[in-house]
Amino acid sequence: MHREGFCRFPDLIRGPMEFAWSNEQDHVIQRADGTCLYHLANVVDDADFRITHVIRAEEHLSNTPRQIFIAQGLGFSLPQYAHLPYVAEPGSSNKLSKRKLNQYLKNQDFKKLCEHGQQVASAARMATSPDTFNPVIVDFYRAVGYLPDAILNYLVLLGWSLDDRTETFTREEMVRHFSLDRVNKGPASFDPQKLWAFQCRYMQALPAPEKCDMVSPYLQRAGLVGTPASDGERHRIERVVEAAGDRIKTAGDILEFTEFFVSDADLQFDEKAFTKRFSQPGAADLLRRFRDRLVQLAPFDAAATEAALRQFVDEEQIKIGDVIHLLRLAVTGKSVGVGMFDAMALLGRDHSIARIDRALARVS
């Protein structure tokens, strides 16, 4: 390498760069067996492909002089350089590393993202290894059912912005507006919550048919619908997706609504919640009386069941909350979920009644 003088080059993000050659070491570029080392290969490869812009992470900034030295030695013309800031760990400015997963798990937000993914994976019976299935690896997001555009939109804003208000970009807008001169120099830390927010936003805006397409493979993997899904199953999926609405944040979240895909006999009850609700005095009896009204109701749709319930609580002089939680537990097995009347309409009268009867049977 040169012993004196400076290596000067413009960086499209950082401006004019200057390194003293005297600080550079002589570097090995080829092994005794003839194989080449990274920097030589890199420079030759770039020249070979007629690379005009080398856009890479900041950790390569200090490698640039030696690569320039090699390129010049070989008589290549130099590409333009742009050194991007790297992505930092949540809440720190250390470089994000896939080897430090355990440490990141101490961050609550990161942990939540991870646990949500794990939940989806286990519900979908996907084999996962902690080394590859975690939020620092892109595959994680694909597996859990994130929207690529949401990830991209989040990522483009990590170290770059268009102005003081625009946050949402389609891919076309990204390519149209992105420019290196608005890239920040400092590292930006990965914020699991903000990524999640983008995912939620994009999911909300996704048209129903596309949402159904995204969600179906998860039900198939879980063995809840056929592959391919029958017309009936397809219709069921559409209705569940519609009823679930915003509650489905990632495609894998469909597996939080398995109660609409299992048989009445296979429905699992949240035992803790069940015990709590049904141990109230008169609970079973109350539910039984409302059940009897459901039997003769026609039509059996959301509006009708709601009207029936409201009339029922009115006559009984109780509050809607006194019975609807029992009803939800009985019909869906859970204490949370889609709107109660949507749930019953979805299942239909026979299944709704059958489930109520099954719940009543376990408490008598």
Added chain:
RNA sequence: GGCCCCGUCGUCUAGCGGUCUAGGACACCGGCCUUUCACGCCGGCAACACGGGUUCGAGUCCCGUCGGGGUCACCA
């Protein structure tokens, strides 16, 4: 340690000398809505690392200090 980079709310950022009593977003905290959850709506908290200059005037320019980080392989 040498060399290099960076430094505005907790986080991502806007700001390229006056329009900044510093704007937006996520998060957070209140309130409303409500059958659960989610959504939605309204309101709130919260930052220019510090010290010197330059200037009529500095978050914005210069210097220093402090702080954080990257990189120093016959790895890529």
